[in-house]
Amino acid sequence: MATLLHIDSSVFPSAASASRAVTDTFRKTWEAQHPEGTVIYRDLSASPVPHITADAHTAAFVDPATHTPGQAAAFAERVRLIEELEQADAVLVGAPMYNFTIPSTLKAWLDNVILFGRTAGDTPSAKGTPVTVVASRGGSYAPGTPREGFEYVQNYLAAVFVDMLGLELDYIVPELTMAPQNPAMAELVPLFESSRDRALEDAAVKAKALAERLAA
Incomplete structure (x- = not known):
């Protein structure tokens, strides 16, 4: 049965997080399609992975037999995260926009799982794996909006997931998520609600279609 790697990164709990609400819908729909399947879940807010250190970086480019104890420990953690990505049939990422x-x-x-000569480079080890990114954001950064030039989430993740890792990328974008909390955005609440509802619907539809495709 298929394995889904589910990554959440919102600092807010599910009840207050736009991205978590959508990834939760996606995951539940996926699980309904794959009741015997596996979900590997990482909540990066509750349990952050280590930032890249000199040991973790240099260990990737030298003979493992020469690793110092520090390099060996740091690289083992990277390999564990890399293997989760490589073993997944699909990936789901909650990626809210912060600043x-x-x-x-x-x-x-990402710094841990990007490894040239393995997950990145000429023959990426997870090439072709579908990844669905829930890119929630407090305002609107869509093409034609005043803040279009400040959109560094989708642009960056496309460069990483597609150009570096060779994954098959799809987005779900709930936006204007700050409208209910910001009085200055009160007139945008209906647009937020429409975007939220569309994102939740997209999550269910995309999860079901992807699950059916992988099961075929």
Whole structure:
């Protein structure tokens, strides 16, 4: 049966997180399609992975037989995260926008799993794996909006997931998520609600279609 690697990075709990609400819908739909399947779940806010250190970086480029104890321990953690990615049939990532880009915890996970000569390079080891990213954001950064030029989440993740890791990328983008909390955005609440409902519907539809495709 299929394995889903589910990554959340919102600092907020499910009840207050736009991205978690959508990834939860996606995951539940996936599990309904694959009741015998496996979900590997990482909550990077509750349990952050280590940031890349000199030991973790240099260990990737030298003979393992020459690793210092520090290099061996740091690289073993990277390999564990890399293997989770390689063994997944599909990946689901909650990537809210914080200060125009992804959370630092998600960047740390990416820094660990990007390894040239293995997951990145000429023959990426997870090439072709479908990844669905829930890129929630407090405002709107869509093409044609005043803040289009400040959108560094989708642009960055496309460069990483597609250009470096060779994955098959799809987005779900709930936006204007700050409208209910920000009085200055009160008139945008209906647009937020529409975006939220569409994102939840997209999550269910995309999860079911992907599950059916992988089961075929």
